[in-house]
Amino acid sequence: MTKRLDTAFQRMRDAKQTGIVPYVTVGFPASVEDTLAIVPAIEAAGAVAVELGVPYSDPLADGPTIQAASYRAVQAGVNARTCIDVVARLREAGVELPLLFMGYYNPILSYGIDAYARDCADAGLDGMIVVDLPPEESGPMRDALGRRELALISLLAPTSSDERIEMGTRGAAGFVYCVSVTGVTGARRELAKGLPAFVGRVRARTDLPIAVGFGVSERRHVEAIGKYADAAAVGSALIDVIDSAPPSERAARAGAFVAALAGARR
Amino acid sequence: MATTRSELPDAQGRFGDFGGRFVPETLMPALEELAAAYVAARDDRAFQAELASLLKTFAGRPTPLYHAMRLTEHAGGAQIYLKREDMAHTGAHKINNALGQALLAKRMGKRRIVAETGAGMHGVAAATVCAMLGMECVVYMGTEDMRRQEPNVYRMRILGAEVRPVTAGARTLKEAVSETIRDWVTNVADTHYIIGSVVGPHPYPMMVRDFQTVIGREAREQMLEATGALPGYAVACVGGGSNSIGLFVPFFDDQDVRLIGVEAGGEGIETGRHAASIGGGRVGVLHGSKSYVIQSDDGQILDTHSISAGLDYPGVGPEHAWLKERGRAEYVSVNDPEALAAFKLLSELEGIIPALESAHAIAYVVDTLAPGLSAEQTVLVCLSGRGDKDMGTVMEEDAKGMEADEAAEAR
Numbered sequence: 001m002t003k004r005l006d007t008a009f010q011r012m013r014d015a016k017q018t019g020i021v022p023y024v025t026v027g028f029p030a031s032v033e034d035t036l037a038i039v040p041a042i043e044a045a046g047a048v049a050v051e052l053g054v055p056y057s058d059p060l061a062d063g064p065t066i067q068a069a070s071y072r073a074v075q076a077g078v079n080a081r082t083c084i085d086v087v088a089r090l091r092e093a094g095v096e097l098p099l100l101f102m103g104y105y106n107p108i109l110s111y112g113i114d115a116y117a118r119d120c121a122d123a124g125l126d127g128m129i130v131v132d133l134p135p136e137e138s139g140p141m142r143d144a145l146g147r148r149e150l151a152l153i154s155l156l157a158p159t160s161s162d163e164r165i166e167m168g169t170r171g172a173a174g175f176v177y178c179v180s181v182t183g184v185t186g187a188r189r190e191l192a193k194g195l196p197a198f199v200g201r202v203r204a205r206t207d208l209p210i211a212v213g214f215g216v217s218e219r220r221h222v223e224a225i226g227k228y229a230d231a232a233a234v235g236s237a238l239i240d241v242i243d244s245a246p247p248s249e250r251a252a253r254a255g256a257f258v259a260a261l262a263g264a265r266r
Numbered sequence: 267m268a269t270t271r272s273e274l275p276d277a278q279g280r281f282g283d284f285g286g287r288f289v290p291e292t293l294m295p296a297l298e299e300l301a302a303a304y305v306a307a308r309d310d311r312a313f314q315a316e317l318a319s320l321l322k323t324f325a326g327r328p329t330p331l332y333h334a335m336r337l338t339e340h341a342g343g344a345q346i347y348l349k350r351e352d353m354a355h356t357g358a359h360k361i362n363n364a365l366g367q368a369l370l371a372k373r374m375g376k377r378r379i380v381a382e383t384g385a386g387m388h389g390v391a392a393a394t395v396c397a398m399l400g401m402e403c404v405v406y407m408g409t410e411d412m413r414r415q416e417p418n419v420y421r422m423r424i425l426g427a428e429v430r431p432v433t434a435g436a437r438t439l440k441e442a443v444s445e446t447i448r449d450w451v452t453n454v455a456d457t458h459y460i461i462g463s464v465v466g467p468h469p470y471p472m473m474v475r476d477f478q479t480v481i482g483r484e485a486r487e488q489m490l491e492a493t494g495a496l497p498g499y500a501v502a503c504v505g506g507g508s509n510s511i512g513l514f515v516p517f518f519d520d521q522d523v524r525l526i527g528v529e530a531g532g533e534g535i536e537t538g539r540h541a542a543s544i545g546g547g548r549v550g551v552l553h554g555s556k557s558y559v560i561q562s563d564d565g566q567i568l569d570t571h572s573i574s575a576g577l578d579y580p581g582v583g584p585e586h587a588w589l590k591e592r593g594r595a596e597y598v599s600v601n602d603p604e605a606l607a608a609f610k611l612l613s614e615l616e617g618i619i620p621a622l623e624s625a626h627a628i629a630y631v632v633d634t635l636a637p638g639l640s641a642e643q644t645v646l647v648c649l650s651g652r653g654d655k656d657m658g659t660v661m662e663e664d665a666k667g668m669e670a671d672e673a674a675e676a677r
Contacts, residue, residue, distance in 0.1 A: 004336065025663060036506070057435070057566040060553075070473075071434070079564035079566070105551050106550045106551045106552065106561065106566075132289055133288060134290075134291055138287055147402075157291045157293055159291075159295045179291065182452060182455070183451055215456065
């Protein structure tokens with residue numbers, strides 16, 4: 001539900017904190033049991049929401065790290081149905097964190113747009129980012145999700161014109177996701193130079209919370225982003241942390257990494 | 267709703283329910299810019315004159331129409347005419363599109379070109395026009411295709427292009443396209459992506475079609491000149507579908523001309539090892555447009571198989587999906603062994619070594635279509651490219667065949 005997202009972001013704003021939105025590929029690295037352990041750890045570490053990556057065979061906007069994670073999950077048979085089940089199980093386990101899907105359009109189209117919206121809502125999902133669904137093509141999806149009070153998160157890029165930012169923020173729900181770089185996902189050393197100006201152009205057109213993602217990997221990035229946006233999304237860097245952890249420590253390491261990004265004192 | 271074909275695609279790049287722009291936001295402004303630049307160039311006489319001049323003096327157009335008498339006699343039916351795209355510079359129809367897009371990129375002030383390639387023919391065409399126009403060229407190619415089409419890898423390098431190996435997935439055309447899109451997402455400010463077929467987001471299916479219809483326009487006139495009539499059938503192989511769209515579209519309004527696309531049946535559609543998107547796929551979204559896609563029940567794009575690297579792709583252009591839905595074109599498939607036999611047949615009977623891609627169209631005509639027709643009827647086939655690049659593949663297949671024969675004799 002969008003309400004859960006609104007509440008979570010409002011809490012961050014009230015506390016004058018920068019939210020962390022971690023990304024984990026469902027079923028990565030070994031099975032959905034990993035996801036079921038990692039998400040509660042991320043919640044305990046203070047994340048504002050979590051993006052659950054729905055694996056896809058051809059993730060066009062992803063760099064090598066998430067491509068590899070997605071490929072492994074697809075090979076292991078993780079599909080849209082599996083991801084929806086994971087959401088339901090996380091809710092049963094008492095996870096209150098806003099849960100978002102991040103994925104691509106074809107598996108949704110294959111599932112059936114309305115059935116997907118219904119099953120996602122029933123499982124307890126709050127919204128989704130569909131990477132290859134720009135505003136021009138998103139009508140049917142937006143309607144189906146809207147009927148179920150799920151947010152279709154708008155993606156904006158540094159290349160977006162002011163006109164396109166208008167289009168993307170009009171009717172947006174939950175928050176607006178600003179892609180920090182002209183490029184694909186993946187940890188980078190430095191944030192893009194033009195980022196504050198780009199986020200400023202978006203800020204001028206919406207009161208919704210703004211999350212900045214792609215390339216974010218360190219606490220100093222989060223601090224910089226916190227000056228002009230509400231939250232930082234972290235994917236590839238977290239995937240690397242999880243992948244390099246011993247199996248029994250994956251959840252704990254993921255939690256510690258998110259806590260460090262959130263600026264928790266040790 | 268557009269009622270005539272010439273109004274398609276609409277402003278959103280849709281052919282009926284197919285086509286569109288399913289890409290990350292980062293690319294949307296570039297696609298808008300490209301569509302506007304293309305429409306301006308299309309309507310600019312100077313641009314069209316420059317393209318026409320290069321097609322003639324650089325690419326060697328018009329390509330001939332050839333009456334294949336011995337092949338006709340062998341098939342024992344309709345008269346078979348070949349549109350000789352194999353005689354265009356670089357040995358395939360791909361040069362028509364590469365020239366058009368590179369000129370457009372130059373006009374747009376983009377100095378760097380990226381391209382994907384499967385069989386290597388599009389990569390060679392892109393590398394060729396970049397050399398001629400003095401542009402930087404990077405070609406992405408799956409490592410499996412680099413192995414299968416080794417001579418073309420060298421050709422591209424000699425032409426000054428950088429060939430970047432792609433090691434993801436099945437390491438063929440699908441992965442090469444994905445990787446090229448990623449490069450374009452990253453370098454969109456100074457880079458143009460020359461897509462090699464009528465696939466991808468709008469305006470690519472429209473633009474590539476327009477650059478390839480020179481095939482059908484020439485062939486239509488040449489048929490009229492040679493036979494005094496239009497052909498009864500126009501046949502071409504379909505991977506992404508650029509040579510076939512280029513052949514079909516100028517005949518669209520000639521209702522008596524039947525249009526037949528030949529997909530790659532691989533080891534047989536029923537085995538799952540094929541590349542027939544229309545014959546064995548269902549509607550989905552791949553690489554930015556909605557069309558027929560070879561996919562799993564879960565909507566994951568599947569690996570494909572064809573003896574021909576140029577047809578080894580799990581999608582097909584959205585305009586083909588529209589032609590299929592309207593019933594204006596029919597789509598059939600030919601399996602690897604039949605394509606290989608046609609490759610040898612055309613070489614032996616006519617002294618023309620066809621690309622394995624084109625051999626699929628030849629196989630359908632010789633084995634199925636022509637024998638059922640009378641000697642007064644005519645079939646026009648697009649011979650989309652030459653087969654020199656396929657020697658390695660054919661040698662491998664022959665070696666496999668000989669081993670199998672020896673094993674059979676030993677028993």
